[in-house]
Amino acid sequence: MYKLLYADQLGRLYVDQDLLALGRSGEEYWEISEDEMLILPPGADLMLLPGRSPVGLNSDGEPEILECMEDGSPVCAVAAVLPAGYTRLLLPGYENSSHNAPVLPLYGYTAVGVDSLGQICVAAILTDPGEKWNPLNYNDDFLSNRIEKKRYEFPGNRIIEQLAVCSMNYHCLTAQNLFYERWEAGLPASPACNARCLGCISLQPSECCPSPQSRINFTPSVSELVELAAAHLSRASEAIVSGGQGCEGEPLMAYAVWSQAIKEIRRITNRGTLNINTNGGFTRGLDKLCDAGLDSIRVSLFSARTASYRAYHCPVDYDLDDVKRSLLLAKSYGVYISLNLLVFPGITDREEEMNALINLINEYNIDMVQLRNLNIDPDMLIPVIGGAASEVLGIGQFIDRLKRDCRHLIIGSFSHPVSGR
CATH class of the missing domain: 3.20.20.70 (Aldolase class I)
Structure with a gap:
């Protein structure tokens, strides 16, 4: 089981203890299985997705949008960008939080989550050691x-x-x-x-x-x-x-x-x-x-x-x-x-x-x-x-x-x- 990783507007990372990480396949939300996740590999980068709210899986098994911090300040979805040789399995789980969300730069955004040891993991496989x-x-x-x-x-x-x-x-x-x-x-x-x-x-x-x-x-x-x-x-x-x-x-x-x-x-x-x-x-x-x-x-x-x-x-x-x-x-x-x-x-x-x-x-x-x-x-x-x-x-x-x-x-x-x- 992987917890939802998100960030505040300053880029500080947080782990939600109630929501599980979700990925997207096209526009559909998919639960993330253990065989789809790797510990964040060397050379990978974490990126904020501005104008996009993270979406996790709640205790009822339904997707839920995390809209703000406890103090009411907005939150931001997080994704990983993989090094060469790794193939992405799922897109990050998010919803646009406004109609004016900026177009994202040209990167390969990948779903992330946090495992039981607190390690950041990515939905990817190693295709070519290279x-x-x-x-x-x-x-x-x-x-x-x-x-x-x-x-x-x-x-x-x-x-x-x-x-x-x-x-x-x-x-x-x-x-x-x-x-x-x-x-x-x-x-x-x-x-x-x-x-x-x-x-x-x-x-x-x-x-x-x-x-x-x-x-x-x-x-x-x-x-x-x-x-x-x-x-x-x-x-x-x-x-x-x-x-x-x-x-x-x-x-x-x-x-x-x-x-x-x-x-x-x-x-x-x-x-x-x-x-x-x-x-x-x-x-x-x-x-x-x-x-x-x-x-x-x-x-x-x-x-x-x-x-x-x-x-x-x-x-x-x-x-x-x-x-x-x-x-x-x-x-x-x-x-x-x-x-x-x-x-x-x-x-x-x-x-x-x-x-x-x-x-x-x-x-x-x-x-x-x-x-x-x-x-x-x-x-x-x-x-x-x-x-x-x-x-x-x-x-x-x-x-x-x-x-x-x-x-x-x-x-x-x-x-x-x-x-x-």
């Missing part, structure tokens, strides 16, 4: 020196300046890996995009919540991409270079420079993995990259159903059928395919969503699914997607279905080097 992505491996005292070293080695390379901002201001781990010369390093290249995703972290309409980072505002030259990518692939352990980062648009829109760059990189070194993170909508651009020697793609996907896909991704000049054509094309080249599945409790685990996704995975022989918590205000997403047409089974059962019905599939959270590189 020690490489432990925050303790990053942001050391020498990062700024490493950035200066790269600037000296590659003077005038504008990508370094972009990644320096991402590393120091946004603490982006893939950006930092370029300077640490290890693992997966991101190289942004495209300021343009052919989708208008609701949860885009680099560009949002002015009336929406602010984006947590700024999008690149230039297209790098072929030489800028080549010199950084070739150096990283030649030197780094378990080296991956990835186009399609959070600080850019759709990398296939920059196919002209990327295709030339891939050819040049492979003339210099055959080491490491060349990867593109993409929405997969621009099949002609993907064809150019695959023909040039691309090793792997990670395709972002909210839903394998056309209506839900359109509602979230808001594609401009393509549709889900184009994405499927891209999957087929990539397979024809022998490219390793991962889905970057944007997971949201109450939507991803709807029966109709699961069936469509499993059919897509098996039909196109997808190699891996990377489970990623969708960073968005739940009240911004749910009204757009609409209600379920069938039963909601829970994220845990959703993962079990993937394991049962897609026996070949690797389930994790991170990109891995392609075998043979």
Whole structure:
């Protein structure tokens, strides 16, 4: 049994002794079971949900809104934001306390509660241990020196300046890996995009919540991409270079420079993995990259159903059928395919969503699914997607279905080097 955790307006935390913690699946309140909870993992953050009152389970087994402190002052719901590798099982239990509740920033809000020992716990499971992505491996005292070293080695390379901002201001781990010369390093290249995703972290309409980072505002030259990518692939352990980062648009829109760059990189070194993170909508651009020697793609996907896909991704000049054509094309080249599945409790685990996704995975022989918590205000997403047409089974059962019905599939959270590189 987990007690309700809440906060006052100054952010001081309290435990309600009468109400049990509740989670949400979509708009439904769900009781939290012990097998759904973990002690708050290292690297997780607790966040206040302004304008939102916590909801707990009372002694009658009914949801109850906690509206104020004993002195009448307002209270605030609390959620956790998980580190990489953890998959959220339930949204936090809350109700908007006013019609003017602010839109929440783009984070993956997770249900919390307090156990009998007073430990804060979260409704989540560890999907991929991923020690490489432990925050303790990053942001050391020498990062700024490493950035200066790269600037000296590659003077005038504008990508370094972009990644320096991402590393120091946004603490982006893939950006930092370029300077640490290890693992997966991101190289942004495209300021343009052919989708208008609701949860885009680099560009949002002015009336929406602010984006947590700024999008690149230039297209790098072929030489800028080549010199950084070739150096990283030649030197780094378990080296991956990835186009399609959070600080850019759709990398296939920059196919002209990327295709030339891939050819040049492979003339210099055959080491490491060349990867593109993409929405997969621009099949002609993907064809150019695959023909040039691309090793792997990670395709972002909210839903394998056309209506839900359109509602979230808001594609401009393509549709889900184009994405499927891209999957087929990539397979024809022998490219390793991962889905970057944007997971949201109450939507991803709807029966109709699961069936469509499993059919897509098996039909196109997808190699891996990377489970990623969708960073968005739940009240911004749910009204757009609409209600379920069938039963909601829970994220845990959703993962079990993937394991049962897609026996070949690797389930994790991170990109891995392609075998043979």
